[in-house]
Every structure is written in C-alpha cells, then in structure tokens.
Amino acid sequence: MDYYEILGVGKDATKDEIKKAFRQKARQYHPDVNKAADAAEKFKEIGKAYETLSDDNKRQIYDRYGEDGLSNAGFNPNSFDINDIDLSDIFSSFFGGFGGFSSSYERNPDAPVRGEDLRLDIEIDFLEACFGTEKEIKIRHLEPCEACNSTGMQKDAKDTVCPMCNGAGRVQKSTQTLLGSFTSVTTCPNCHGTGKNPKAFCKICNGLGAVEKEKKLTIKIPHGVEHGSKMRVAHEGNAGRNGGRSGDLYVVVHTKQSKEFIRQGFDIFTELIISTPQAVLGDEIKVKTIHGETIAKIPPGVQNDDRVTLKGQGVPYLGSDSQKGNHYITIKVAIPKKLSQSEEKLYRELLLLSKQQEKESLLDRMKSALHK
Numbered sequence: 489m490d491y492y493e494i495l496g497v498g499k500d501a502t503k504d505e506i507k508k509a510f511r512q513k514a515r516q517y518h519p520d521v522n523k524a525a526d527a528a529e530k531f532k533e534i535g536k537a538y539e540t541l542s543d544d545n546k547r548q549i550y551d552r553y554g555e556d557g558l559s560n561a562g563f564n565p566n567s568f569d570i571n572d573i574d575l576s577d578i579f580s581s582f583f584g585g586f587g588g589f590s591s592s593y594e595r596n597p598d599a600p601v602r603g604e605d606l607r608l609d610i611e612i613d614f615l616e617a618c619f620g621t622e623k624e625i626k627i628r629h630l631e632p633c634e635a636c637n638s639t640g641m642q643k644d645a646k647d648t649v650c651p652m653c654n655g656a657g658r659v660q661k662s663t664q665t666l667l668g669s670f671t672s673v674t675t676c677p678n679c680h681g682t683g684k685n686p687k688a689f690c691k692i693c694n695g696l697g698a699v700e701k702e703k704k705l706t707i708k709i710p711h712g713v714e715h716g717s718k719m720r721v722a723h724e725g726n727a728g729r730n731g732g733r734s735g736d737l738y739v740v741v742h743t744k745q746s747k748e749f750i751r752q753g754f755d756i757f758t759e760l761i762i763s764t765p766q767a768v769l770g771d772e773i774k775v776k777t778i779h780g781e782t783i784a785k786i787p788p789g790v791q792n793d794d795r796v797t798l799k800g801q802g803v804p805y806l807g808s809d810s811q812k813g814n815h816y817i818t819i820k821v822a823i824p825k826k827l828s829q830s831e832e833k834l835y836r837e838l839l840l841l842s843k844q845q846e847k848e849s850l851l852d853r854m855k856s857a858l859h860k
C-alpha cells in the first residue's frame with residue numbers, strides 16, 4: 489500500500505504535515521484506544537509509513553523506487569517497531585488533560601526508556617560509492633550491564649529505594665515569600681529523579697544498567713550511495729534502560745571526489761579533447777568509464793561543447809540491480825597553435841577550397857535571383 493495514502497497526505501506534504509497526520513492516525517488506531525481487530529495491524533502500517541516519510545533520505549528512495557528500493561538500500565521497511573515511537577509524546581499532547589489516560593504514560597522512573605541513537609561518519613572512495621562495498625567499522629556504544637542484569641542495582645542490595653523521596657523521584661519544597669508559603673515539586677537531589685538509592689547502585693555500571701563497549705561491525709554499503717547518505721543499523725545504538733529497546737546506529741557516508749569523473753546523481757561527466765580533423769571527420773576513441781575502458785564514437789562534424797552519451801555507463805541506481813545512469817562526454821575541440829610544414833600546406837589548401845566554394849555559392853545565389 490502507498491505510504492502517502494496510509495497517512496492520508498499528498499506526495500508534496502511537508503514534514504510538519506506528515507508529522508501531524510501521523511499523530512492523528514496513531515491516536516486513532518493505537519491498540520490501547522482502538523479495539524477493532526485490525527487496529528494493531530493498521531497502527532503498524534501507519535508507523536511504517538511515518539518512519540519512511542519522516543526521514544528525508546528514505547523518503548527520497550521510496551519516492552523513486554518504492555518499498556523494494558528501500559530494502560535494496562539496506563533499510564528494512566518491515567523493521568518498524570511500535571516501541572520506536574515515543575508514545576508518551578503522542579499521548580501527552582492529546583490526552584494530557586484527561587486524568588486517567590495520561591497517568592499510565594506519565595514518566596515513571598521504572599518505565600522502559602529507549603536507548604539513544606548514535607551517529608558514525610565514514611569516508612569511502614568514489615568508486616566504492618558507485619559500486620557498493622563492505623566496511624568494517626568500530627563503534628563505542630552502551631551495552632546492557634551483565635553484572636546487574638541491566639537493573640543498575642547491586643544484585644543483593646536491600647535498600648534500593650531512595651530514602652529521601654521514597655522512590656518517587658520528586659520532592660516537595662516549600663518556599664516562604666511575602667505573599668505566603670509556596671510548595672513546589674522538584675526532582676529529588678539525592679537520586680536525580682530515578683527513585684533509586686545511589687548507595688545500592690551496581691558497582692560496574694554506576695546505576696546506569698549499561699556499560700560502554702567497543703564493537704566491530706561489518707556493514708554493507710549499497711551501490712549508488714551518494715555523499716551524505718544515511719544508513720540505519722538497527723539496534724546498534726545505546727542500550728535502553730529498564731528493558732527499553734536499544735537505539736539505532738546511523739552511518740553517514742561521505743564519499744571522496746574523483747580526479748577523473750564528476751558525478752551528478754547516477755550520471756557521470758567527463759571531458760574529451762579531440763583534434764580538429766577528428767571533429768570534422770569523426771572518430772572512434774578509447775575512453776575510461778567507471779566500468780573500465782570503452783570506445784566512444786565521435787560523429788563527423790561534432791562541435792565544441794557537444795555531448796556524446798555512453799548509455800548505461802554511469803552509476804548503478806541505488807536500490808535497483810538493472811538500472812544505471814549514463815556517462816556524458818563533453819567534446820572539446822583543440823585548435824592547433826603550431827603547425828608542421830605539411831600541416832600548414834594542407835590547411836592552406838583547405839582555406840583556398842573554402843574560399844572558392846564561397847564564391848561559387850555566391851554566384852549560384854545571384855543566378856537564381858536573376859531568374860526570378
């Protein structure tokens with residue numbers, strides 16, 4: 489099904505419009521609210537559509553190549569996870585004022601928290617971006633702490649609840665002013681809002697429930713990626729807390745420029761200098777493409793700045809195994825500055841010939857004018 493139809497927006501919808509449509513639909517179909525049998529399925533579709541359309545890079549691929557394009561580009565459109573979406577955000581903005589409903593989504597110190605997404609920038613060569621590659625990368629991220637089973641608390645600890653706030657994470661504070669006494673609620677300074685006793689924190693992770701680790705990963709970079717392409721590696725971000733899922737890792741690809749080729753999208757551009765006789769008579773010339781050497785056919789009478797197209801000799805399309813861009817060669821005709829004697833003789837003959845032809849055609853025109 490079409491992602492735009494799912495969200496009920498036009499193909500030219502702005503990011504804000506997409507977000508608004510998503511919130512509206514998500515509220516309508518959230519399985520906690522909508523008890524229809526297909527609500528969960530619908531909700532998942534909405535999430536999938538939003539996840540793609542809210543990401544510029546994915547949206548561009550989707551617009552061009554559809555769902556298949558996304559999976560070819562290394563994204564799994566079906567990997568959408570309901571937990572990816574911060575529901576507290578949706579529900580607080582819609583149900584915030586309605587007592588009962590908001591309570592279950594209120595910030596609870598023990599509520600699962602999704603881990604943070606991480607970003608890694610890598611640089612690849614020009615041709616690697618054209619044809620795809622595999623890269624080994626090293627990342628540092630938070631992994632669940634094994635010593636405490638990611639609870640953040642010592643296994644045998646007794647006083648795990650913060651004694652200052654009794655686990656609420658918040659304390660009341662009274663302030664005396666000229667107008668009377670005001671009570672405000674602030675985050676507990678002893679436990680920083682966690683409600684847990686810092687004295688019982690796990691010694692390995694200091695209460696975080698996660699530890700920083702270095703990890704090596706091999707990632708596949710699809711052919712056709714462009715400078716600035718962003719790829720998601722699911723679940724390789726930081727570990728979540730209280731059973732929340734891990735964040736994702738985003739790998740941002742920077743591609744080096746080439747000395748020989750200029751790339752625009754999936755097309756390649758080069759220049760070719762040819763001699764005047766080659767321009768006049770045409771020729772077959774060996775040229776270099778990103779795929780290797782090939783013969784470019786220069787047609788007779790080619791003009792300076794004319795383009796010769798080598799069809800399908802460009803970059804393989806991102807997300808397609810058969811389509812490729814073109815290679816465009818801009819012809820530059822070299823006018824000789826120095827001539828050998830024999831060359832000069834030939835050019836003089838050519839000059840004479842062209843002057844004679846000029847005279848003849850002038851005579852022809854005069855004749856035909858007289859006959860009218």
Ligand SMILES: [Zn+2]
Nearest residue numbers: 633636690693
């Ligand atoms: Zn721990």
Ligand SMILES: [Zn+2]
Nearest residue numbers: 650653676679
């Ligand atoms: Zn506390």
